[in-house]
Amino acid sequence: MRLHTGAYTQGFAFIFPAVALFGVFVFYPAFYVLYAALFEWDGINDGVFVGLGNFHQIFTDDTPFWISMRNALYWAPLTIVIQMVLGFLIAFLLEIRTRMVPLFRALFYLPAIVSPVVIGIVWQRIYNPFGGLLSDIGRATGLKFLAFPFLADTQTAIFAVIVVNIWQWMGFSMLMYIAGMKGISREILEAARLDGISTRQTAIHVVWPMLRHVHMTLILLGVIGTLQTFPLIYIMTKGGPNHATEMLPNYIFQQGFILQNMGYASALSVVLLALSLGLSIFQVKVLGARFSFGAGR
Amino acid sequence: MIRVPAITRRLATAFLTALALVWMVPVLMMLAVAFTPPEKRVTGFGGLVVEEVSLRNFGIVFADAPILHHLLNSLVITLSSVFFVVLFGAMAAYAFARMRVRGKNIWFFLLITTLMLPVPTLIVPLFQINKSLGILDTYLGLILPYTALGLPFAIIILRGFFEALPRELEEAARLDGVSQPRIFWFIALPLSWPALSVVVIFQFMTSFNEFVLALVTLDSDSLKPLSLVPLIYSGQFFTQPGAMFATLTLITVPVVVFYFAMQRFMIGGLTTGAVKG
Numbered sequence: 001m002r003l004h005t006g007a008y009t010q011g012f013a014f015i016f017p018a019v020a021l022f023g024v025f026v027f028y029p030a031f032y033v034l035y036a037a038l039f040e041w042d043g044i045n046d047g048v049f050v051g052l053g054n055f056h057q058i059f060t061d062d063t064p065f066w067i068s069m070r071n072a073l074y075w076a077p078l079t080i081v082i083q084m085v086l087g088f089l090i091a092f093l094l095e096i097r098t099r100m101v102p103l104f105r106a107l108f109y110l111p112a113i114v115s116p117v118v119i120g121i122v123w124q125r126i127y128n129p130f131g132g133l134l135s136d137i138g139r140a141t142g143l144k145f146l147a148f149p150f151l152a153d154t155q156t157a158i159f160a161v162i163v164v165n166i167w168q169w170m171g172f173s174m175l176m177y178i179a180g181m182k183g184i185s186r187e188i189l190e191a192a193r194l195d196g197i198s199t200r201q202t203a204i205h206v207v208w209p210m211l212r213h214v215h216m217t218l219i220l221l222g223v224i225g226t227l228q229t230f231p232l233i234y235i236m237t238k239g240g241p242n243h244a245t246e247m248l249p250n251y252i253f254q255q256g257f258i259l260q261n262m263g264y265a266s267a268l269s270v271v272l273l274a275l276s277l278g279l280s281i282f283q284v285k286v287l288g289a290r291f292s293f294g295a296g297r
Numbered sequence: 298m299i300r301v302p303a304i305t306r307r308l309a310t311a312f313l314t315a316l317a318l319v320w321m322v323p324v325l326m327m328l329a330v331a332f333t334p335p336e337k338r339v340t341g342f343g344g345l346v347v348e349e350v351s352l353r354n355f356g357i358v359f360a361d362a363p364i365l366h367h368l369l370n371s372l373v374i375t376l377s378s379v380f381f382v383v384l385f386g387a388m389a390a391y392a393f394a395r396m397r398v399r400g401k402n403i404w405f406f407l408l409i410t411t412l413m414l415p416v417p418t419l420i421v422p423l424f425q426i427n428k429s430l431g432i433l434d435t436y437l438g439l440i441l442p443y444t445a446l447g448l449p450f451a452i453i454i455l456r457g458f459f460e461a462l463p464r465e466l467e468e469a470a471r472l473d474g475v476s477q478p479r480i481f482w483f484i485a486l487p488l489s490w491p492a493l494s495v496v497v498i499f500q501f502m503t504s505f506n507e508f509v510l511a512l513v514t515l516d517s518d519s520l521k522p523l524s525l526v527p528l529i530y531s532g533q534f535f536t537q538p539g540a541m542f543a544t545l546t547l548i549t550v551p552v553v554v555f556y557f558a559m560q561r562f563m564i565g566g567l568t569t570g571a572v573k574g
Contacts, residue, residue, distance in 0.1 A: 125344070
């Protein structure tokens with residue numbers, strides 16, 4: 001019995017540092033927002049208890065919140081689908097090639113390792129209607145619509161940011177598909193070739209269906225990524241113009257740290273927390289998605 | 298490698314080359330603007346066309362902004378969190394894989410749930426918690442949360458690896474009277490370097506580029522990491538796009554160098570590291 005207790009103590013000692021850090025900086029905060037969400041509170045003075053008042057306001061009388069929901073519904077499918085199709089296409093074409101594969105792989109993946117802050121500022125200049133790259137191309141080619149102020153117009157701004165996000169993260173999808181294709185046995189592909197199946201058909205009817213686990217991982221990570229989008233929005237538009245590019249993380253930041261509504265920001269955090277946990281559990285349990293590699297943060 | 302007719306391969310090459318060129322335009326533009334002499338204000342195609350190359354923008358940055366100091370901040374924060382994630386993550390993962398832990402499954406479930414936790418939900422409480430712990434506006438105020446947030450991924454990757462290690466090695470050591478902590482430290486840990494390198498790369502990249510927590514918890518410019526540098530100097534360099542883009546280039550260099558130095562470990566880890574979550 002003594003031996004048993006000793007073994008348990010040792011095991012606990014091994015997980016203790018991780019659990020302690022985790023408790024203080026992840027679990028406690030998650031419960032903290034649940035509590036703080038019940039107050040009208042500026043973060044400095046004592047809060048006033050308002051019960052579920054903050055949530056009532058979020059769901060019935062908060063236009064920016066609903067815009068952020070709408071934008072997430074644009075963001076997730078556009079980003080995920082386009083990145084999957086492009087990433088798969090490039091990964092497949094790289095399987096065909098014999099030389100320069102590492103170079104192509106590096107070039108397409110490069111944007112994913114660059115800070116989104118840098119990327120946001122660079123793309124601001126590309127979209128700038130006065131002397132930006134797109135407007136200059138428009139002037140040179142006569143395609144005048146390219147000089148449109150994409151980031152300043154409420155109709156186009158969110159899509160302009162989505163383009164940047166796709167550009168940045170497409171290489172990650174490509175890398176996941178490359179890794180997935182390494183796991184497909186050569187015999188299957190060789191058999192497809194000997195049966196006279198075209199390259200295009202091999203891609204669509206043989207390789208794509210065999211990578212279901214990669215598709216599911218990318219969808220799962222794409223949804224989580226959508227829900228934590230912050231730096232690109234903050235740098236490029238600050239959620240504007242007139243909240244047109246609002247996403248929940250930016251709205252939480254604005255409410256909590258610019259307007260000093262820490263209670264309201266906590267309530268928004270609770271909604272984001274519930275959404276992300278709910279959607280993740282739904283995807284893992286119901287759709288059978290799993291993390292193959294590269295968990296989202 | 299898929300065998301195809303030569304014409305298909307040539308078409309694939311042409312397509313990939315064209316797409317890669319388009320894909321690199323923003324990066325090339327960043328470099329072009331950074332290397333354009335500061336007094337040349339009007340440049341073609343958003344600055345993509347370079348007529349004269351100059352390093353003077355970089356001179357301005359080094360003179361006006363302590364960029365190396367910010368790099369040092371980034372390295373202190375990033376490397377500390379990498380160290381703690383590797384150490385604490387490996388210990389916990391080994392315990393989950395090989396040792397007796399009361400409530401093991403519950404602990405593990407709680408850890409992996411937070412893989413799906415968006416960091417922005419934590420900014421309000423972490424700001425308040427750092428304030429009460431007296432670590433607001435310090436390195437530690439970022440190192441500890443980065444470590445905590447990096448642990449779940451590290452533990453999942455490493456646990457999978459430890460479970461796959463042949464038990465015979467450890468059994469032999471145990472029969473020789475070697476204690477469990479020593480087996481972990483001298484046998485399991487050195488063997489797990491392929492998984493550890495994936496954890497190191499991942500933690501380095503996420504901590505180095507992390508933005509939102511740094512934004513809300515750091516107030517003193519002298520403590521700020523590279524990811525916040527464009528915000529600090531956006532006013533000062535407002536009329537000097539060359540200096541701003543030179544800054545952006547300098548911020549990007551360390552992480553690109555690190556990634557390409559470590560890339561072969563990453564690809565190895567990707568192909569071997571299918572892990573059940």
